[in-house]
Amino acid sequence: MSAKVTTDRQQFTGSMRFLHWLMAAMVLTMLGIGVAMVASLGDYHRLVSIHRPLGILILILVVIRFVNRCLTSLPAFPATMSSQERFAAHASEVLLYTLLFVQPLVGWGMLSAARYPIVLFGSLHLFPILPHSVMLYAALRRAHTFLAYLLFLAFIAHFGAILFHTLVVRDGMFSRMAPWRAHNLTVRRSKE
Amino acid sequence: MAPIADNQDPKTALGSGESPSEAAPIEQRPAPLTRGSMLVRLGGIGVLLLGVLGAFLYWGGWFSPQKLTPTRFVNEFERVNGTYSGFRRNHAKGVCARGFFDSNGQGTRLSKAVVFQSGRVPVIGRFSLGGGDPRASDDLSTVRGLGLQFSLSDGEQWRTAMISLPVFPFKDPQAFYGNLVSSELDPNTHQPDPAKMAAFLANNPETARALGIIKGHVPSSGFDNSTFYGLNAFRFVDADGMPTPVRWTLVPVQPYEAANAAEASQDKNFLFDALIASIVQHPLQWHLIITVGQPGDPTNDATIPWPEGREQVDVGTLTLDSVESEETSPARDINFDPLVLPAGIQPSDDPLLSARSAIYSQSFTRRAGETKEPSAITPSEVRK
Numbered sequence: 001m002s003a004k005v006t007t008d009r010q011q012f013t014g015s016m017r018f019l020h021w022l023m024a025a026m027v028l029t030m031l032g033i034g035v036a037m038v039a040s041l042g043d044y045h046r047l048v049s050i051h052r053p054l055g056i057l058i059l060i061l062v063v064i065r066f067v068n069r070c071l072t073s074l075p076a077f078p079a080t081m082s083s084q085e086r087f088a089a090h091a092s093e094v095l096l097y098t099l100l101f102v103q104p105l106v107g108w109g110m111l112s113a114a115r116y117p118i119v120l121f122g123s124l125h126l127f128p129i130l131p132h133s134v135m136l137y138a139a140l141r142r143a144h145t146f147l148a149y150l151l152f153l154a155f156i157a158h159f160g161a162i163l164f165h166t167l168v169v170r171d172g173m174f175s176r177m178a179p180w181r182a183h184n185l186t187v188r189r190s191k192e
Numbered sequence: 193m194a195p196i197a198d199n200q201d202p203k204t205a206l207g208s209g210e211s212p213s214e215a216a217p218i219e220q221r222p223a224p225l226t227r228g229s230m231l232v233r234l235g236g237i238g239v240l241l242l243g244v245l246g247a248f249l250y251w252g253g254w255f256s257p258q259k260l261t262p263t264r265f266v267n268e269f270e271r272v273n274g275t276y277s278g279f280r281r282n283h284a285k286g287v288c289a290r291g292f293f294d295s296n297g298q299g300t301r302l303s304k305a306v307v308f309q310s311g312r313v314p315v316i317g318r319f320s321l322g323g324g325d326p327r328a329s330d331d332l333s334t335v336r337g338l339g340l341q342f343s344l345s346d347g348e349q350w351r352t353a354m355i356s357l358p359v360f361p362f363k364d365p366q367a368f369y370g371n372l373v374s375s376e377l378d379p380n381t382h383q384p385d386p387a388k389m390a391a392f393l394a395n396n397p398e399t400a401r402a403l404g405i406i407k408g409h410v411p412s413s414g415f416d417n418s419t420f421y422g423l424n425a426f427r428f429v430d431a432d433g434m435p436t437p438v439r440w441t442l443v444p445v446q447p448y449e450a451a452n453a454a455e456a457s458q459d460k461n462f463l464f465d466a467l468i469a470s471i472v473q474h475p476l477q478w479h480l481i482i483t484v485g486q487p488g489d490p491t492n493d494a495t496i497p498w499p500e501g502r503e504q505v506d507v508g509t510l511t512l513d514s515v516e517s518e519e520t521s522p523a524r525d526i527n528f529d530p531l532v533l534p535a536g537i538q539p540s541d542d543p544l545l546s547a548r549s550a551i552y553s554q555s556f557t558r559r560a561g562e563t564k565e566p567s568a569i570t571p572s573e574v575r576k
Binding site: 123 | 251260529547561
């Protein structure tokens, strides 16, 4: 590879890729737990006991991830992407970051409004962030479900777009976020 | 990587000043896919996405419509009892109480929970009658409930929902649900179908046995001299991490007096009125008794009492010294979820516990968003 390539980032930084895959696993687990626990009697308690601390962990990680993203440079979009696609990719990224930040807060907020103790593990618990109001709880509880479906749809769109670019357009889209370090990055660069 | 290059605009970094859309199609696009290969790839993507969607639908129970879920369970409560805006789906009629728990320190031997260290914690509670109609007439034979929330000094909470039956009639949520279904009123006779109930009891011999135990236990004359049973087994965990199976009971200091239907008042709210009159005269007290289970005692079946002679530890005294209508009390908005537990108390393997937690939560979520209608025990009822 030419020296020029090293000045031209083609992959997200290691910390960004690490946070991406860690959070991807956590968020998918969380969506699965969420949809299973509301339909479960026998496993409800076990699942809800994981759901609460995992949600708070996601909230912490998304803040770290956002700050990390602001501090590092990003790889360019593949040249195969039209300006509309770039806009859609950017908008979906904003949507995903927003959902990952808002959804745990809504969860924390709804438990606060209902004055449930927000137990993480053992005797460790969080303080309430909203006033006591069961009407507010009911509204936030509905919002939590709505945002979960929205997050799931956003994930499906994101996953589908990456698969399409990687398997059909074949522009090396996946390698930008691949968990491993990509060497022979794009067709274009390798030709130079 | 050079920091300056890192901050370069990605678009200009792509090529030497060329617009990417001009440069890309020629340089970057690999050999075009054949029509067949394209279809296979698109199909593969479709299958993957549908697979993910299917997995989530499967976890959410969409492919098992017969599975008993919190939603179906609470729907059945509503079908049998009717729906009353803003009220609990079961134990709908109630009155709230306040007081405190004085721990004597004896419980620390079994559990590290802060509530068992010597000292006093505030308690908010709710007396209730079983059933979904918040304006039902009081009846001596109706099961009585007492929900409690202990607010611990370190900010933890302990909530427990207890009833006046010495054992629970159902061993798991399926049995409870089956009983609800068989107690639905026949549209023609407006009575439950006795054949359905008989079939239910034949299929659930443990319920028949539990009902036998319950029949042998004459209810007391009022709320104030009722014993309240925690029913489910729990695990106490001490400071060294040692678990002990336990059940708990609130035993009244007020002397037991058997209920006498012939003498009972015909007033709709006679049980609640007697409770209010009694608590105004003097604070009501109960001993919190922990029954220590032995290896082999069933912890997963609330229909079976533990053998006589199990060690009983009196861990402290609950005092309730004021009552309040649901309309003004914060207890109306408390979900007495039996799995809101402090560190040092854990659920047992009783399948009812997680189910109660899930179903109470569903009931709470529904009523939380509804308009709150006046309670049968009004603020003026409490003051008179």
